[in-house]
Amino acid sequence: MRHIEQRLFDEQAATLFELRFAPDAATLTTPRCGRLGFDDDGVLRAANRAALSALGLDWPALGVSRFAALAGQSLEHWLSRHGIGTASLRHGGQLYSAQLLPPRPPAAAHMPADGVPPLRAPHGLRMPRLAATTPAHCRTGCCSVGNGCWRPTSRC
Numbered sequence: 001m002r003h004i005e006q007r008l009f010d011e012q013a014a015t016l017f018e019l020r021f022a023p024d025a026a027t028l029t030t031p032r033c034g035r036l037g038f039d040d041d042g043v044l045r046a047a048n049r050a051a052l053s054a055l056g057l058d059w060p061a062l063g064v065s066r067f068a069a070l071a072g073q074s075l076e077h078w079l080s081r082h083g084i085g086t087a088s089l090r091h092g093g094q095l096y097s098a099q100l101l102p103p104r105p106p107a108a109a110h111m112p113a114d115g116v117p118p119l120r121a122p123h124g125l126r127m128p129r130l131a132a133t134t135p136a137h138c139r140t141g142c143c144s145v146g147n148g149c150w151r152p153t154s155r156c
Contacts, residue, residue, distance in 0.1 A: 072089075
């Protein structure tokens with residue numbers, strides 16, 4: 001179950017600063033560590049159950065809690081002081097090892113050569129199959145065969 005939660009967190013928080021924390025630094029890369037995702041303004045946007053439990057928070061804290069309230073300093077101050085290295089985090093009398101990771105760039109393997117990410121069909125729906133003769137940028141899912149290209153700089 002934790003591995004599924006980890007993968008979902010990875011997908012949903014890729015564009016966020018990630019704060020990982022655990023009582024032992026050796027567990028910062030395991031599914032048992034607490035993981036929090038913060039936007040550029042330091043607002044909590046994502047969390048796993050281990051983090052919420054350790055900090056005494058619940059799901060409504062997402063979108064409300066701020067980095068400064070949880071870490072005792074602003075996101076900017078943490079970055080200037082610790083960067084992405086391991087540091088100590090004290091919350092509620094508990095001392096944790098913590099590491100702040102920067103947002104991850106989109107995976108190159110999933111990004112077409114023209115830089116336009118492919119469209120993903122909503123859950124349960126299928127994207128139409130595109131013919132091999134369709135121009136390369138159309139094979140990313142930006143075009144619909146038979147309806148013309150949806151891309152403003154169309155070469156279809």
